[in-house]
Amino acid sequence: MALIQLNSLTVDFPIYHLNARSIRKRFLRLTGGALRKETAHTVVVKALDNISFTLEHGDRVGLIGHNGAGKSTLLRVLAKIYEPTQGSIHIQGSVSPLLNVMLGINQESTGYENILVRGLLLGLGQKEIKAKMQEIADFTELGEYLSVPIRTYSAGMQLRLAFAVATCIKPDILLMDEMIEAGDAAFKIKAEARLAEFIEQSSIMVLASHSNETIQRLCNKVVLLEKGKLKYVGGLEEGLKFYSQVN
Numbered sequence: 001m002a003l004i005q006l007n008s009l010t011v012d013f014p015i016y017h018l019n020a021r022s023i024r025k026r027f028l029r030l031t032g033g034a035l036r037k038e039t040a041h042t043v044v045v046k047a048l049d050n051i052s053f054t055l056e057h058g059d060r061v062g063l064i065g066h067n068g069a070g071k072s073t074l075l076r077v078l079a080k081i082y083e084p085t086q087g088s089i090h091i092q093g094s095v096s097p098l099l100n101v102m103l104g105i106n107q108e109s110t111g112y113e114n115i116l117v118r119g120l121l122l123g124l125g126q127k128e129i130k131a132k133m134q135e136i137a138d139f140t141e142l143g144e145y146l147s148v149p150i151r152t153y154s155a156g157m158q159l160r161l162a163f164a165v166a167t168c169i170k171p172d173i174l175l176m177d178e179m180i181e182a183g184d185a186a187f188k189i190k191a192e193a194r195l196a197e198f199i200e201q202s203s204i205m206v207l208a209s210h211s212n213e214t215i216q217r218l219c220n221k222v223v224l225l226e227k228g229k230l231k232y233v234g235g236l237e238e239g240l241k242f243y244s245q246v247n
Contacts, residue, residue: 002093002203004055004078009087011048016065024124050087050227055088055204055221060235062215063208064227064243071208072189074225075099075175078171078206091202093172096122100146101180110147111161111174112137116164118172139164141187160187174202178209211224212240 030064048070056062063071076082077089078098104121105114115136119129137146140160142153150158163180180195199205199218206223209215215236222239224232231246232239 001057003091004058004173004206005052005090005205006051007088007090008127009048009051009077009084009089010046011021011077011082011083013045013047015043015045033212047228048077048084048225051230052087053223053233054229057203057205058202059221060199060219061206061223062219062223063203063223063225064205064210065231068227069225070227070228072099073228074223075177075206076168076210078173078175078182091173093177094123095173096169096202097175098166098180099175101166101175102158105150105162107151107156108147108149111140111142114150114161115146117163118162119168122166122169125167134154135162136168139190156187158185163191164171167194171204173204174199176205176207179207179211215240 051074063074065071073082075097079082079095079099081097096147104118109117112133115133116126116129117244119132124132124200138194140146142157142160145153145157146161150161150225166180186240205218207215220236221234222232222236222243223230224239224243226246232242
């Protein structure tokens with residue numbers, strides 16, 4: 001059974017030789033944390049501060065908060081890209097972080113070659129990818145274009161390919177930073193149906209989004225962050241109402 005458990009989790013980013021006040025302020029805006037001076041030439045950004053919550057099977061979590069609140073940092077901790085400075089994190093189940101669907105796409109490689117590489121990055125074995133290759137190819141509707149380099153594709157065609165590969169897996173825990181876009185309008189209905197099925201197959205989903213409509217449509221819980229601190233975790237409607245009051 002999938003599980004995510006955070007206990008007093010804190011993430012600090014030390015910044016060395018950062019003397020210019022304007023640069024400090026800019027970094028603070030980007031991370032959303034609190035600056036703490038440690039030495040004459042070092043400051044620390046507390047990107048996440050004492051975060052504790054538990055997510056279980058069936059939880060569909062909307063991660064909300066202003067830009068720089070710590071949403072992306074938290075997703076990267078859950079994806080094991082960042083390590084906590086303090087506290088602990090316990091995860092049961094396979095984690096699929098779809099934080100950048102274009103990750104691993106090589107402009108000089110063919111569509112088929114990119115499917116293979118992107119699949120490996122998602123944790124699939126070569127046999128698994130080859131077994132899914134035809135289904136992915138059919139879904140993209142790219143036909144013979146899959147045999148030519150990606151650099152010949154339009155932006156919409158590239159997104160079709162990346163989307164099809166990203167949604168071919170069956171994750172226990174799904175992490176998404178905003179909704180996955182699938183390219184042109186003609187492809188949208190088909191892509192939305194595939195995405196809904198993809199999310200349904202996951203045991204736990206955590207979605208960072210600025211869209212209340214998206215959160216209401218896909219989630220049943222809310223986690224609200226503000227300047228790296230946990231302000232709310234619980235029911236969907238209560239969470240969105242609380243956010244609108246403090247927003």
